[in-house]
Amino acid sequence: MGADPLFSHGITLTVLLIVVIKVVVAFAALLVSVLLMIWFERKLISDMQNRIGPNRAGPFGILQTLADGIKLFFKEDLIPDSADRAVFKIAPYLSLIPAFLVFTIVPVGGIVHIFGHTTELQVADPPMGILFLLAMSSISVYGVTLAGWGSGSKYPLLGGVRATAQMISYEAAMGLSIAAVVLITGSLSTRDIVTSQIGTYLGFIPKWNIIRLGVVPFVIFLAAITAEMNRPPFDLVEAESELVGGFHTEYSSLRFALFYLAEFMNTVTMSAIIVTLFFGGASGPTLFGPTWIWPIIWFLIKTGVFLFFYVWVRAALPRLRYDQLMSLGWKVLIPASLAWFLIIAAMQVSTYLGFGVFVLVLILATLLSRAGDVGRLGDRVRFGQPTNHGKEVE
Amino acid sequence: MIDLLATQIALPDLITFVVSAIAIVLGALGVILMRNPVHSALMMILTLFAVAVLFVEQNAQFLAAVQVIVYAGAIVVLFLFVIMLLGVDKKEDLRKEKLRGQRPLAIFAVVVIFAEILTLSRGTWATGAHGTVLSTTSHSSNVVQLAQSIFTTYLLPFEATSVLLIIAVIGAVVLVRQSDQKPLEKDAAVFQTELTSESEAK
Numbered sequence: 289m290g291a292d293p294l295f296s297h298g299i300t301l302t303v304l305l306i307v308v309i310k311v312v313v314a315f316a317a318l319l320v321s322v323l324l325m326i327w328f329e330r331k332l333i334s335d336m337q338n339r340i341g342p343n344r345a346g347p348f349g350i351l352q353t354l355a356d357g358i359k360l361f362f363k364e365d366l367i368p369d370s371a372d373r374a375v376f377k378i379a380p381y382l383s384l385i386p387a388f389l390v391f392t393i394v395p396v397g398g399i400v401h402i403f404g405h406t407t408e409l410q411v412a413d414p415p416m417g418i419l420f421l422l423a424m425s426s427i428s429v430y431g432v433t434l435a436g437w438g439s440g441s442k443y444p445l446l447g448g449v450r451a452t453a454q455m456i457s458y459e460a461a462m463g464l465s466i467a468a469v470v471l472i473t474g475s476l477s478t479r480d481i482v483t484s485q486i487g488t489y490l491g492f493i494p495k496w497n498i499i500r501l502g503v504v505p506f507v508i509f510l511a512a513i514t515a516e517m518n519r520p521p522f523d524l525v526e527a528e529s530e531l532v533g534g535f536h537t538e539y540s541s542l543r544f545a546l547f548y549l550a551e552f553m554n555t556v557t558m559s560a561i562i563v564t565l566f567f568g569g570a571s572g573p574t575l576f577g578p579t580w581i582w583p584i585i586w587f588l589i590k591t592g593v594f595l596f597f598y599v600w601v602r603a604a605l606p607r608l609r610y611d612q613l614m615s616l617g618w619k620v621l622i623p624a625s626l627a628w629f630l631i632i633a634a635m636q637v638s639t640y641l642g643f644g645v646f647v648l649v650l651i652l653a654t655l656l657s658r659a660g661d662v663g664r665l666g667d668r669v670r671f672g673q674p675t676n677h678g679k680e681v682e
Numbered sequence: 683m684i685d686l687l688a689t690q691i692a693l694p695d696l697i698t699f700v701v702s703a704i705a706i707v708l709g710a711l712g713v714i715l716m717r718n719p720v721h722s723a724l725m726m727i728l729t730l731f732a733v734a735v736l737f738v739e740q741n742a743q744f745l746a747a748v749q750v751i752v753y754a755g756a757i758v759v760l761f762l763f764v765i766m767l768l769g770v771d772k773k774e775d776l777r778k779e780k781l782r783g784q785r786p787l788a789i790f791a792v793v794v795i796f797a798e799i800l801t802l803s804r805g806t807w808a809t810g811a812h813g814t815v816l817s818t819t820s821h822s823s824n825v826v827q828l829a830q831s832i833f834t835t836y837l838l839p840f841e842a843t844s845v846l847l848i849i850a851v852i853g854a855v856v857l858v859r860q861s862d863q864k865p866l867e868k869d870a871a872v873f874q875t876e877l878t879s880e881s882e883a884k
Contacts, residue, residue, distance in 0.1 A: 433759065
């Protein structure tokens with residue numbers, strides 16, 4: 289139950305070595321994937337906007353990110369006079385470290401034998417598992433918030449305040465949709481979540497959580513996690529048309545690069561988390577050759593699909609307004625995830641009860657939304673605003 | 683220190699404990715000594731984190747995660763939010779007591795609470811026999827054991843707590859709503875006609 293077999297025979301020097309290797313490989317792989325992801329995003333966005341994009345550094349401009357990184361490294365590091373120096377300096381790290389730590393709980397492959405030991409292909413498999421994701425995502429709020437406050441300037445502060453409210457609001461919906469996954473898995477460990485999704489219905493439909501849970505928790509999780517990462521269309525924290533650069537307006541040089549790195553690291557990590565939670569993670573049919581390599585390949589393919597998806601969303605959707613963001617989070621995602629959680633819990637008991645609860649939820653939701661309409665109409669009358677006389681109330 | 687070594691605590695455990703204990707005490711001191719409220723809040727996070735480390739050390743992994751999610755992730759963030767919105771420029775004169783006899787009362791309260799903690803940590807009446815709820819020898823994980831004890835033995839306190847939280851939420855909503863002016867009777871009449879005309883339109 290949520291434990292790496294590596295540690296079952298005590299901790300020897302070899303075990304320690306394996307752990308160190310895993311950490312280093314994971315970190316290096318994540319950095320390389322971030323380099324590629326930034327290039328991929330810029331290139332794909334260029335294609336979607338009918339322009340060429342980076343094409344100078346290396347073949348297809350693939351070394352562009354490296355060049356940008358080196359450029360940022362040699363730039364002057366500015367700290368504004370009004371900044372709180374300690375907070376200003378610590379903020380980029382607070383957003384980078386959680387982004388990496390979340391990746392440690394993602395199972396990237398199956399179970400392998402190495403140096404006479406059996407181990408899982410993931411850096412850590414703690415019993416609290418997926419809760420670690422919630423903990424780290426709540427820590428990553430600090431990076432943005434403190435950067436905004438510590439800069440000692442107006443636009444970053446606005447970005448920081450927005451970030452705090454936004455991330456706290458969407459954390460609830462995110463937690464509730466994860467709870468649905470945990471409910472049918474019966475374990476918090478990410479490894480158990482993946483192994484519970486092995487197998488098929490009718491021989492060809494994979495037993496992924498997205499199918500087992502209905503699509504709703506997946507959609508909620510996707511929206512919530514996009515808001516957590518401050519990716520478009522939820523990037524109000526750095527809305528350039530309103531806040532200059534948002535929380536990182538005052539940042540330059542290496543510290544800015546760290547924020548940039550954190551953002552893309554988050555994108556890669558969260559795509560991996562989505563794959564783990566809803567799409568069977570590192571599992572899939574073995575076609576030919578060594579068996580250990582296929583889970584990794586399936587994992588990479590699935591994650592790649594979501595990386596593409598994020599770029600696509602960025603190119604396609606306009607940014608939300610702040611009040612739209614808040615009402616989506618509180619009035620749609622949280623009630624929907626709560627109601628769906630209730631239905632799934634009833635389904636666990638029996639199918640009839642599940643459908644009964646489903647109908648009940650539908651009726652109650654209709655009543656509640658009607659009550660909301662009546663209440664809003666009352667407010668409009670009370671405060672003397674136009675009441676859409678004779679028209680459909682929104 | 684010598685006592686700890688004498689009771690044969692494993693070296694890694696001892697190191698973890700000492701490091702996090704230092705972090706806890708430093709953080710706690712920082713909260714009250716820092717001039718800037720934001721820095722105080724950050725110091726509080728340090729303390730909360732170190733406590734979470736101690737929880738992991740005690741095999742209470744679930745508690746550690748919840749500690750970080752709830753306290754460091756939500757409560758202190760809200761502190762920061764309020765501090766950021768209100769601004770930190772206001773300076774208060776700490777020498778002036780707002781309530782008469784505030785200081786002696788505070789010291790008295792601290793002594794009482796400290797004595798209470800000392801008593802409770804030795805007694806068994808508040809939480810049952812201490813340290814036996816979750817056995818470390820059992821094969822089921824910490825989360826499973828915790829869930830079992832919450833939903834069987836301690837179901838009533840658990841439900842009572844959740845009711846308390848709901849009451850707090852409703853209370854907050856009611857407090858906010860009360861600042862609105864109550865609709866006058868005339869408004870209520872207009873409201874009634876609007877409602878009927880709206881339903882007719884449908």
